[in-house]
Each structure stands twice: as C-alpha cells, then as structure tokens.
Amino acid sequence: MKTRITELLKIKHPIIQGGMAWVADHHLAAAVSNAGGLGIIGAANAPAEVVREEIRKTRELTDKPFGVNVMLLSPSADEVAKVVVEEKVPVVTTGAGNPEKYMEMWKEAGITVIPVIASVAMARRLERTGVDAVIAEGCESGGHIGESTSMTLIPQVADAIEIPVIGAGGVGDGRGMAAMFMLGAEGIQAGTCFLVANETNIHENYKNKVLKAKDIDSVVTGRSHGHPARSLRNNMTRQYVKMENEGAGFEELEYLTLGSLRKAVQDGDTQNGSFMAGQIAGLIHETKSCKEIIEEMENQAEKLLKL
Template identity: 45%
Template sequence: MNRITRLFNIKYPVIQGGMIWNSGYKLASAVSNAGGLGLIGAGSMYPDVLREHIQKCKKATDKPFGVNVPMLYPNVEEIMQIIIDEGVKIVFTSAGNPKTWTSYLKEKGITVVHVVSSTKFALKAQEAGVDAVVAEGFEAGGHNGREESTTLTLIPMVKQQISIPLIAAGGIATGRGMHAAMILGADAVQMGTRFAMTTESSSHNNFKQMLAELGEGDTHLTLKELAPVRLIKNKFYNDIQEAYAKGATVEDLKAVLGRARAKKGMFEGDLIEGELEIGQIAGLLTEIKSVHEVVDDIIKEFKESIATPISY
C-alpha cells in the first residue's frame, strides 16, 4: 500500500487516463476490476451520455472508479451535477483553474485530483486543496502543456515542491516505466496510450490498428496557438503544417481544425481527415490486448524490475 492506493482504495498504483473517445465505461470498469483505477472520459460525452456511462460502470464493477472532467467545456456545471447525483467518489479535473470546483466537490465527499504540466500549476492545485496531482510530461498524447517539460524532468521538480501525492503521466506504458517514475518521486502512474490500445477502449478499431503500427517520431505536438495537442502525422496533421507554412492566423487554424475532428478520427475511424491524438510511447507498443492482460504485464514487469539489481 502507498499513498495513492490508500487514497483511492485500489490494489495497484495504476490509473487509466480519462481520454476522449477512448475511455467509456467498458474501459474504466475493466481497469478497476483489474486492480487499477479506471476513469470515464467526460470530455467527449454529452451530459446524458455521461450519466449512462456512470450508471453502466457502477453495474460493471464494484471497485472504485472516477470521472475525468476537462473544465473548459461549456456544460461543466451540468456534468458536475450528474457526477454528484450519481454518487461518483473520484474526480480528475483538467484544463482549468482547480479553485473553481475543488472545494465544492470535496464538500460533497469527492476525492479530487488535478492534472498539471508544470510545477507552478502543481503548487496552485495543492493550494486549491486537491487530494493529489497528475504531473503530465510533454510525451503524453492529447492536450498537453506549452512548456514541453518532459516527464523525466517534470516529476522530480514537482516532487520537490509539493507534499500531496503525485501521479506521473506521459510516456509511461510498461512496468519498467512505472518503476522509473516511482524512483523519480511518483506515488503512482497514469497511462493513457497503453489503455487506448486495448480491446475495451471505445475508440475505433482502425485507430487501434494504426497505433500498433506507429514508430518513433510518428507523433508531434502542434496547435499551440489554440490548445497544444499531440497528433499522429496524417493528412489532417499535414494540412495544419501547410497552414503554418502560409503564415496561418489563429482564425485560420480554427478553420482547418473545424468541428468534431477528434470524433471523426478516433471514434469513427477516419485515419486521413481525423484528429488522431496519442502519446509518443505508442512507438513502443505493437499489440492490442485486453485490459486484464495489460495490467498483468505491467505489474509482472514492475515487480521484476524492482527485484533486478542494477549493474554498474
């Protein structure tokens, strides 16, 4: 047991990232049933869809699970009310000021974790009263920090400044990676990409198959003028780069992005025109497995890594 497993009442210090278009109730409940903490990704769900997923998750697992809420969405108040009404006990917030919701959620008996990309925001989250922070490095998929701090540098810097539990994210998909993050000072790890490549992930099979074929350098952090996001290099990504080459304004970039681009790519399987978000560590992964197999692999390798002496 450590600070995170006690905080969430889970067996393993492994948290599944609440990714848009990947993290439905099937993924969240499978991770929780396997001994980690599953998260439903509210960012790609209308409020009524989120309620349905929470209710189905409660039927699919008797273990703790949570909801990830990006606070930049316009219907966040309705989402938070559904979370409270449905009795969800763990909320991960991101993309916003932790002061906005932390005290309110904690008054309702909810454990609150905030996702940050810098020491400055980790300290602000701690001051806001969160129970833990996720420090996410530049390697991560999806929306990312502008600072481009890598996980290797971010985790020890955040650890040095905060006293609350620390969860490492970004570029972690194996037991050895988990061990390394803990050596750097993390109490647990959050994995997105590794769980996106599972049979229980709600993303399209086309997307999953593409992930299994990615290599080193096949993703890139872009669109910093809007919201930094790590994308697979496909036609849509190339369209963005062409716009930059022509001196695109923020409005131009918004026009290229359009609407529902991430849904088109990850959920509907359009690998050409879709926005395909994933972490750099996808280049290491070649197999789509069940969640149970993934968690077993991670914990087995983690234990072996701890038991193996370092040779000099």
C-alpha cells in the same frame, strides 16, 4: 505495490487510465477498475446527462472505484461538476484548467480530486486548495500537453508538494512505470497503451495506427495558438502544420480539426481524423486485455524496483 495512491483510491494497482475524450467510456473504465486499476470516464465536451448515463452504465459493470475526468474548458463543465456530486462518483480528475471553483462542492461531497498539471506552480497552487494528489503530465503524452518532459517535471513537482504525485506521459510498460517511481511518483496514469486494449471501443483503424506507429510518428499541433496537442501523423496533421507555418489564424485552424477526433474514434478516417496518442505509441505492438496490460506493467516494474 502499496503506495499512498492505492490507499487513497482504494485500488489494488497504482495505475490510472487516462480520461481520453471519445475513448474512455463505461466499457473501458469498468474494465480497468475490474482489473484493479482506476478506470476513468472521459467527460470531454459531452452534455451532463450523457456523462450521467456513462456513470450509471459503469456502475452496472463494476463495483470497484472509478472516476470521471472533467474537462474544464468544456461548455458543459459546470453541469458535469454537479452530476459527479449527484451520482456520488468517488474520484474526479481534471484537465485543461484550474478546478478551484468546484473544490468546495466536491470536497463537501467527499470526492477525491486529482487534477492534471503541467507545472510546479500549478501543483503548488492546487495543493493549497485541498486537492488530494496531482497528475504531473509530461509533453510525451497524447492529446493536450504542456512543455516540460516527464523526466524533468515529475521530480520537481515531487520536491515541491507534500501530497502524492502520479506520473503521466511516456508510460507504456513496467520500465516506464518504474522510471516514474524513481522520479518520485507514487502511481502512474497511462492512456496510449489502453487505446489498443480489447475492451476499448474505438475503430480498428485507430488501434492499427497505434500498433504500427514508430517512435517518430507523433507530432504536436496547435503551439501557435497556445493549445498544443500530440497525435499521430496523417494528412490532417500535415495540413495543420503547413497552415500554422504560413500564419493561419486560430479559427481557420479550428475549422480544419472540426469533428476530427470523432472521425478517428468512430469513423476510422485515417486521413482526416485526429489520432491522439503519445510518443510511447512506438512501443505498443499488440492488443491485450486491460487486466493483462495492468498486471504485466506492475510485475515488470516490481522486478526492476526489486520490491
């Protein structure tokens, strides 16, 4: 499948792996890039030198293009923004904010910049700043989300801007990929299906929780303080929702989730960890290599789109 996204990113398949915090390390990014997609290192809140090391380790494992997801709310964002320039990273995706303050530096370095957006207004604004494409992410996604669904967001964004749109949120197989293309996307970003990839270094309890998930097993927390996030239900999310309903403040809720993503990814704490995953988790039933995930997804999409 050749699109403006495959040409822009110099990749074989128009499939980008999400920059999942604590999950998207050099092993996963390199495996996705070697399989013909675009692997992404999730910088999250990591210190800049940790991100630098991840970039260098990725280069040891692949000679294909890859990217770094810069989480703009991170206290290390300014330093990470410089590291991607110093390390000559070809692609940057961004999340949780507006990357305008870094655009001049990144574009001077020849970096392809692709922000994640959740509204038409933000897509238009960022197109004016010179970004190369946008990832329109629906609320079906795991992790931090907006309010619009992929079905409604992607076609409106595609109509509003001239640069390419990558669809995200609710893609677990080729049917979802084909749907994104029908809505106006020229590539897709997937996260949840890569959680269970063979090359993903997360606790087996996390993978098993995704594999056993049903369609109704995700829940959104954090709406009360304006930072909604989707994860799989467990004791922690039930307690969080209860406290939100009782009017708990932001700091009290943050204390409840302190270190919860690490508890999920590294410790496999099924009761207190934050098992971020999209609604599509109910469709994911088996572990596969990144190569199998990508090729099966694209082959199915091609047949449905009759390409």
